[in-house]
Amino acid sequence: MxxxxxxxxxxxxxxxxxxxxxxxxxxxxxxxxxxxxxxxxxxxxxxxxxxxxxxxxxxxxxxxxxxxxxFPPALSERVLNALKADPRTVDLRQQAANFYALGIRMLDLFEHEEMGEVLTETFKTRAASIADQAHNPRGALGEGADFLRGLDESERELFKAAHDSSKAVRTWMAEISKK
Missing domain, CATH: 1.20.58.2050 (Methane Monooxygenase Hydroxylase; Chain G, domain 1)
Incomplete structure (x- = not known):
């Protein structure tokens, strides 16, 4: 919350x-x-x-x-069906900059169990792709820039945290190997 x-x-x-x-x-x-x-x-x-x-x-x-x-268009049946089919292909930022936060607010107002399940599975699936992109040293360049454009704000925060931690581990490993 x-x-x-x-x-x-x-x-x-x-x-x-x-x-x-x-x-x-x-x-x-x-x-x-x-x-x-x-x-x-x-x-x-x-x-x-x-x-x-x-x-x-x-x-x-x-x-x-x-x-x-x-329900707002960002959480319409069309969008939920696309997320069920393949969550990685949906540009969540185009739907709503704070897509998951909007979904949580709507779930606070409505009982819609299926939407909760779809949003949870979407986040899990997309988090794995975000982690893969974040651990790539060129994650924010080239193809990664297109990937970042489709992320909602919470996913961008997740990407930044994963990218920064990966970078810190590489730096630490380089320092250890120098000793």
Missing amino acids: SSYYSPSALLTDAQKVPCTFTLTVPGLGYLDATPEADLASGTKVSLPLWLGEMLAISQNLSTSSLVKLD
């Missing part, structure tokens, strides 16, 4: 998610590009995750939520 004030948590909460309003809201038409109108019930808009979550858990007088929160 990341800290509320961490940049990763802030960026994840700013990620836009699709929401469907369950009632008409006067004066909010500008959210749907109609500034002079009311926001009609059934209107779909993309809102930052933090706002969509607050509106989804809040209740109006009839005890129903103001909006229905939907």
Whole structure:
């Protein structure tokens, strides 16, 4: 669990998610590009995750939520199916810069066991590829640069830690062999 004030948590909460309003809201038409109108019930808009979550858990007088929160495109069935097929081929950064953090936040809000399993298997599979690339002395050059572009932020942190530790071990081994 990341800290509320961490940049990763802030960026994840700013990620836009699709929401469907369950009632008409006067004066909010500008959210749907109609500034002079009311926001009609059934209107779909993309809102930052933090706002969509607050509106989804809040209740109006009839005890129903103001909006229905939907899964973002980064966690759509299409993306999950691609991850099931071969997690290494999906550009997670293109889906969401903080892909896993977004997945964790959505799993906090929804019970979706399959998504949790897919994200776990994706991370395991991709972590092995990240470790292989990180231990290559030229891991960040040439083909490695293309590899790095597709990593989400947590995977980039993992790559950096593995690369730095591999480099430190090589340096240590070189010093030992000099003695």
